[in-house]
Every structure is written in C-alpha cells, then in structure tokens.
Amino acid sequence: MRSCRISGWGTYLPDRVVTFESRSGTATRHRIADDVSQLDMLSAAAEDAIRRAGLTPDDVDCVIAACAAGVQPIPCTASLVMERVAPGARAAAFDVNSTCTSFITAVDIASRYLADGEYERILVVSGDVGSRFLDPEQRESYELFSDAAAAVVLERGTGEQGVLSSLQQTWPEHAHDTELRGGLSRYPAQDYADGDPADYRFDMHGRRALMGMLKVLPGFFDRFFERAGLGLDDVDLVVPHQASGALGIAMRRIGFPRDSYVDAVAEYGNMVSSSVPYTLAKCLEDGRLGPGDTVLLCGTAAGLTANALALRL
Incomplete structure (x- = not known):
C-alpha cells in the first residue's frame, strides 16, 4: 500500500444548463458562461479543496494539474493554477495528461511521491471546457459533454489509508x-x-x-x-x-x-x-x-x- 489520504476536496459546476432529448430520456449538461474560463473553474475547485483540508495555500508543496486540454500550451496549467491560488507556496507544479483518466494517473503519481517522502501535501486539480471544442454537427459528442472542475488535497496517510x-x-x-x-x-x-x-x-x-x-x-x-x-x-x-x-x-x-x-x-x-x-x-x-x-x-x-x-x- 502507498500511504495517502484525501484531506480535502472541491468542485465547480457551471450554473448554465442545457438539456437534450434522447431515446433514454432527458440528458442534462452544464456549460460555462462566456465570461468564465477554464482557469476560473480550476482555481475555484482548488481553493475549495485547500479550505476543506484546513490548510493555507502556502501549506501545499506540489500542484498537479490533470486535464485533458490545458489552459495554454506553455506554461503548464498547474503553474497558472498555482499563480491564482498559492502564489507564495514553495511548491513544484507540473501537468499530467492521460485525457479523461488524467486524475487517476495523477493520484497514482502523487501517492508515490507521498510514500517516498518527497512531498507532504499535494493538490491535484482537474477540469475541462469541452463545450468550447465541440462540433455542433457531430451530435453524439455535442450532446454528451459537460464543463466542470474538481480538486483534491492528498496528504500522507496512516497505514490503513492509501493506494x-x-x-x-x-x-x-x-x-x-x-x-x-x-x-x-x-x-x-x-x-x-x-x-x-x-x-x-x-x-x-x-x-x-x-x-x-x-x-x-x-x-x-x-x-x-x-x-x-x-x-x-x-x-x-x-x-x-x-x-x-x-x-x-x-x-x-x-x-x-x-x-x-x-x-x-x-x-x-x-x-x-x-x-x-x-x-x-x-x-x-x-x-x-x-x-x-x-x-x-x-x-x-x-x-x-x-x-x-x-x-x-
């Protein structure tokens, strides 16, 4: 077992709702407003997770952004999130991308860092704005995706907790x-x-x-x-x-x-x-x-x- 625990979590779900009718019933999707960015979503979820963990932003010593499509090609999305939520932290920041399963990959990596003693408190943040990349003519994808963000704080756990x-x-x-x-x-x-x-x-x-x-x-x-x-x-x-x-x-x-x-x-x-x-x-x-x-x-x-x-x- 790789010892770690989730000490805090946060989410962001846009208020704007669109619905689609399908053979199985009504499908509800959430799409961000024009004046909201992916970075806004990621930062809100991250701040919520840090607060729920009972930490201050400076307590975080590693930030991992696990998104399918980042905010911009350079620099990494994690550094942009860190700039927003923990600008004074002495922390590493990097991105992990296995598209839709990026969060799982990030938790796997974070648990190894924590087990090795490299870091004490790792913020993992995920979220995408799929709606800004969709083709309205491709119905199967256009009616499938929602925008959202979520984050967790992982800390070294007891012997009974972990991966x-x-x-x-x-x-x-x-x-x-x-x-x-x-x-x-x-x-x-x-x-x-x-x-x-x-x-x-x-x-x-x-x-x-x-x-x-x-x-x-x-x-x-x-x-x-x-x-x-x-x-x-x-x-x-x-x-x-x-x-x-x-x-x-x-x-x-x-x-x-x-x-x-x-x-x-x-x-x-x-x-x-x-x-x-x-x-x-x-x-x-x-x-x-x-x-x-x-x-x-x-x-x-x-x-x-x-x-x-x-x-x-």
Whole structure:
C-alpha cells in the first residue's frame, strides 16, 4: 500500500444548463458562461479543496494539474493554477495528461511521491471546457459533454489509508478514435485560417471507440484484480469515468453489478478529466463513501487508455 489520504476536496459546476432529448430520456449538461474560463473553474475547485483540508495555500508543496486540454500550451496549467491560488507556496507544479483518466494517473503519481517522502501535501486539480471544442454537427459528442472542475488535497496517510493497487494500459491502434488534432505542433494555431476547421474541433468515432473499449476492458480488469489481490466484493463502490450512455453496457461486460457503481451520465454527461474526481467528491459529500471504504477509480480515455486504481479512504 502507498500511504495517502484525501484531506480535502472541491468542485465547480457551471450554473448554465442545457438539456437534450434522447431515446433514454432527458440528458442534462452544464456549460460555462462566456465570461468564465477554464482557469476560473480550476482555481475555484482548488481553493475549495485547500479550505476543506484546513490548510493555507502556502501549506501545499506540489500542484498537479490533470486535464485533458490545458489552459495554454506553455506554461503548464498547474503553474497558472498555482499563480491564482498559492502564489507564495514553495511548491513544484507540473501537468499530467492521460485525457479523461488524467486524475487517476495523477493520484497514482502523487501517492508515490507521498510514500517516498518527497512531498507532504499535494493538490491535484482537474477540469475541462469541452463545450468550447465541440462540433455542433457531430451530435453524439455535442450532446454528451459537460464543463466542470474538481480538486483534491492528498496528504500522507496512516497505514490503513492509501493506494492499494493501480494499473494503466494503452492500445495505440485506437489512438485516432477520439482526438483533437489542431492547436499544437501538428496543426499549429497560425495555420488555422488556411487549414481544415474540423482539425480544431473534437472528433469522435463513437461506435469504433465503444467496440474497442468493450474488447479490451474484461482482460484489463482481470489483470488489475489479480495484481491487486482483490475481488469485487472487496470494493465498496466503483467510481467510473462517466464516458457515455453506454456506461452500463461496459460495466456489465466487465462483470460489475448495477448497484456496485455510480452512473450519473444522464445528470452530468462526460465531464472529461473532472468526471472521476467530481463524482468521487459528490460521493464523499453525500456519505456514500466514508473513512475505511475502498473505492475503485477507473475509466477509459483517448489513446485508447484504460486506468484503474483502488484507494482505501
């Protein structure tokens, strides 16, 4: 076990709500206002997490931003968050990106730093503004995503708290099933005027991504549980990435019964990197999770990447 504990958490959910009708009913999505930025969301969630942890900003000694798409290419998003919320802290700041599962990757990395004694208090912040990259003509993605942010403060825990096991794997043959091509070195921003506007919007081949995910997930979770020495009965709650309305299909394929995991796709949709931490924070707030519980954080992401981490609270 890598000893660590969540001492505080914070969230930001935009007030603006849009609804879409689907075959399964009404889907609710949250989209930020024109005068709100991604950095505003991340900073608000971070400040909330630090306050709930009973710390001052200067107590933080590492800031990890775990977003699918950052605020700007340079500098790292973590440094911009730190500038807002902890400008006087003597802290490291860097970004981690495994797209939708970035938070899980960041917690995995943070737990190793804490276990090694490198840092004492690490702020992990996630959040994306997917709505600003969507193509209105691509209905399956345009009606799926919500904007949100979430953050946690991780501190070194007792012997009973921490990361029990983790596993991450990528299948690059599915790398182009979901992508945003423009904006960096492949299609630089200055080429936008003469390029294809579609390269600068999110592009998703939903069925191909789903079929790839369903193919690899059962074997991936078999390896995870074998490596962890755990069974599903040892997990109090599964908090998966709220990828799409096919969440239930994926969970059944893996073997998770309906009452073992959180499904909030209808209420919130896909919150990209904030999906897992936002759902986790809500479960901590409403008492669905508490001290001593074991939670499985998991999901898939562009790449195609699968990620799983068992955390004892």
